[in-house]
Amino acid sequence: MKRKPLSLHLRLVCAASLILAAFLGLTGWALDQAYRESAEGALQKQLQGQIYALLAAADEDEQGRMRLPHSLPDPRLSNPDSGLYAQVTGEAGNYQWRSASLVGRSLNLIQNSPPGEWHYQKPTHETNLYTLNLSIIWEDKNGAEQIYTLAVGGAAAPLLSQIKDFRTTLWGWLGGVALLLLLAQGMVLHWGLKPLRTVTRELRRIESGKAERLSGGYPSELQRLTGNINSLLHHSQASQERYRNSLGDLAHSLKTPLAVLQGAAESQEGGQLQATLKEQLPRMNEIVQHQLQRASATGQTPLTKAIPIAPLIPKILQALDKLYQDKGITHSISIEEQAHFWGTEGDLMEILGNLLENAYKYGKTQVSISTTQAGETLIICIEDDGSGIAADKIGSVLKRGQRADEQQPGQGIGLSAAHEIIHLYRGRLKISKSKLGGAKITLTLPH
Numbered sequence: 184m185k186r187k188p189l190s191l192h193l194r195l196v197c198a199a200s201l202i203l204a205a206f207l208g209l210t211g212w213a214l215d216q217a218y219r220e221s222a223e224g225a226l227q228k229q230l231q232g233q234i235y236a237l238l239a240a241a242d243e244d245e246q247g248r249m250r251l252p253h254s255l256p257d258p259r260l261s262n263p264d265s266g267l268y269a270q271v272t273g274e275a276g277n278y279q280w281r282s283a284s285l286v287g288r289s290l291n292l293i294q295n296s297p298p299g300e301w302h303y304q305k306p307t308h309e310t311n312l313y314t315l316n317l318s319i320i321w322e323d324k325n326g327a328e329q330i331y332t333l334a335v336g337g338a339a340a341p342l343l344s345q346i347k348d349f350r351t352t353l354w355g356w357l358g359g360v361a362l363l364l365l366l367a368q369g370m371v372l373h374w375g376l377k378p379l380r381t382v383t384r385e386l387r388r389i390e391s392g393k394a395e396r397l398s399g400g401y402p403s404e405l406q407r408l409t410g411n412i413n414s415l416l417h418h419s420q421a422s423q424e425r426y427r428n429s430l431g432d433l434a435h436s437l438k439t440p441l442a443v444l445q446g447a448a449e450s451q452e453g454g455q456l457q458a459t460l461k462e463q464l465p466r467m468n469e470i471v472q473h474q475l476q477r478a479s480a481t482g483q484t485p486l487t488k489a490i491p492i493a494p495l496i497p498k499i500l501q502a503l504d505k506l507y508q509d510k511g512i513t514h515s516i517s518i519e520e521q522a523h524f525w526g527t528e529g530d531l532m533e534i535l536g537n538l539l540e541n542a543y544k545y546g547k548t549q550v551s552i553s554t555t556q557a558g559e560t561l562i563i564c565i566e567d568d569g570s571g572i573a574a575d576k577i578g579s580v581l582k583r584g585q586r587a588d589e590q591q592p593g594q595g596i597g598l599s600a601a602h603e604i605i606h607l608y609r610g611r612l613k614i615s616k617s618k619l620g621g622a623k624i625t626l627t628l629p630h
Contacts, residue, residue, distance in 0.1 A: 192376055199368050203361060211357050217350050222342055227303055230315040233257065233335040238319075239268060247324030249273065249331055251280045260284050266338035270293060273321070292316070292334035295481045306422030308397070312336040319511040359535070378402055382409065389416065489523035490531055492554055492561070499535055500552075507543045517553035524561055530604050537601040538565050545569035549619055559630035565589050569621035 189197075236256055244250050251271055259265040260282040269282040270292040294316045296302040302316040314336040321329045378401050388394040397409045398415055500514050524531045542550045546567030555562040605612050610628040617623035 185559035191379065192372060195372050195376075196369065198373070200365065203364055203368070207357050207361050211353060214353055215346075215350055218353075219346050220329050222346060223305070226313055226337055226342055227315060230303075230313065230335045231301070231578060232335055233260075233267070233269065234315060234317050234333050237271070237333050237335070243323075247322070248329060248415040249321045250278075253283070255282065263287060266341065268334075268336045270334045274329050278331070280317070292336045293332050294334065296332070298330060308341040310336070311339050313339055313342070378405055386412075395420065397412070426610070455560065489525055492516045492522040492524055492531075492563075493520060493530060495528070497551060499532065499539055501544045503539055506540075510543070510546075510548075512543055512546060512548060512550055515551040517551070519554055519556050522561060523555040523558045524628060525559075526608055526628075530608070534601045534604050534626070535563075537598065538626075541598055542569075542622070542624075546621055551619065561626075561628045561630075563626040563628070565624045565626075566619050567621040568617070568619035571616055571621045572614055 237251060239256055241249050241251055249271075255261060255269075259267040262284055263286045265284045268285050268288075268290060270285065270290075271280040272278060272293050275310065275402060279396070290310060290312070292310075292312070292313065292314050294302050294304060296316050296318050298320050300318070304314045304316075307310055314334060316334045318330060321435065322332055342347050359437060367597045382397065382401070382405065385394060385397050389396070396413045399409075401409050489522045494516060496516060500516070504512070539550070539552065542565050546569045549568040552565045552566075553564045555564075602612050605626060605628065608628055610626060613625040613627075615623045
C-alpha cells in the first residue's frame with residue numbers, strides 16, 4: 184500500500200524542529216565546554232598564584248638552602264583536608280615539606296619536570312585533584328645549585344559542582360528558549376501557510392459548485408499557480424459552454440435543410456429530388472464540419488506550447504496551389520523565424536486554412552502572407568488582389584452564412600469559423616484594404 188505523503192505543514196514543523204534542536208544542542212555543548220575551559224583556566228591561575236605565594240613565603244636556613252615556614256598566608260593550607268594542598272621536595276629528596284592540609288593523607292603531588300617549566304595535570308581517579316608543579320634551581324651560600332619542586336593541588340569537587348550548577352542553569356534556559364521558539368515557529372508557519380489553506384478551501388468550494396474561480400490577493404509566489412488554475416477553470420467552463428452552444432447551433436442549423444429535404448421527399452419527383460439532395464447535403468455536411476471544428480477548438484491554456492509558424496504555412500499553400508491550380512495564383516511568403524503561435528497546431532491550421540482559402544478563392548492572381556513577432560504577440564497579415572470587402576459588409580461577413588461575393592460557391596462560414604477561433608484565443612481580426620487591391624486580413628494573437 185502506497186504511503187500517504189506528509190503535509191507541507193508537518194514537513195516544515197519537523198524540519199524546523201530538528202534544525203532548532205541541533206542548533207540549540209550545539210550551542211549548549213559549546214557554551215558548556217567554553218565555561219568548563221574557562222573555569223579550569225581560572226583554577227590553574229589560582230594554583231599558579233599559590234606557587235608564587237609559596238616562593239614569596241620561602242626562607243633560607245644557615246647554609247642558604249630554601250626552607251618553607253609552618254604557617255602560610257592562605258589559611259586553607261593550614262587546615263586539614265581543606266581542598267587546597269601543597270608539597271615541596273628538593274636537595275635530591277633530602278628535603279620534604281608538606282602543608283598542614285595534607286595531614287592524614289598520603290597524596291603525592293610531585294611530578295618530575297624540567298626546571299622552569301610548569302606541569303599541569305587534570306584530576307585522575309587516584310587523586311581527584313587539579314595539580315600544578317614547578318621546578319626551580321636554588322643556589323645556596325656555597326654556590327651549589329639545588330633543585331626544588333613545588334606542587335599545589337586543588338580539589339576537583341568544588342569546580343565540578345560549579346560546572347554542574349552552570350550546566351543545569353544553561354540547559355534550563357535553553358529548554359525554555361526552545362519552547363518559546365517552537366511556539367513562535369508554529370505561529371509563523373501557521374501564518375505563512377495560510378494562503379495554501381485558503382487555496383484548498385476555495386478549491387473545495389469550486390468542487391461543490393459554490394464558486395467558479397479562485398479569488399485574488401495571493402502572495403507573489405502563488406499568483407502564477409492560482410492564475411493558471413483560474414485559466415484552466417475558465418478554459419474548462421468555456422469549453423463546456425462552447426460544446427452546448429455548438430450542439431444547439433448544430434440542431435438549429437440543420438432544421439432548415441432537413442425541412443427542405445422532407446418537403447422535397449413528399450412533393451418532388453426523382454429528378455428534382457436528386458437536385459435538391461445535391462444542393463442540401465453539402466450544405467449540411469459543411470454545417471456539421473463547422474460545428475465540429477468550433478467545438479473542438481481548445482483555445483489557449485497555461486499548458487499550451489509555442490508552435491512555430493514557418494513550417495506550417497508552406498504546407499497549406501501547397502495544398503491550395505493544387506486546389507486552385509486553374510486560377511494560376513502566385514503567392515509570396517515573409518515569415519520571421521522566431522514567429523510562434525501559443526496554442527494547438529489544429530487550431531492554427533484551421534485559422535490559416537480558412538483565411539488563405541478565402542484569399543485564393545476571391546483573389547485574382549496574387550496572395551501574400553507575412554508575420555511579425557512583437558514580444559509575445561503574433562501578428563499575421565494575409566492579402567489578395569481580389570475585389571476586396573466593402574466597409575459596410577465587414578461586420579456581416581464575420582457572421583456564419585454571410586458572404587461578400589454571392590457568386591462564389593460555399594456556405595460563407597470559413598471566415599466566421601476563423602473569427603470564432605481567434606476570439607477564443609483572445610485575439611483580434613481586422614479587415615481592411617490591401618495594397619494589392621483586394622482584402623487585407625490582420626490577425627493579432629497574444630500569448
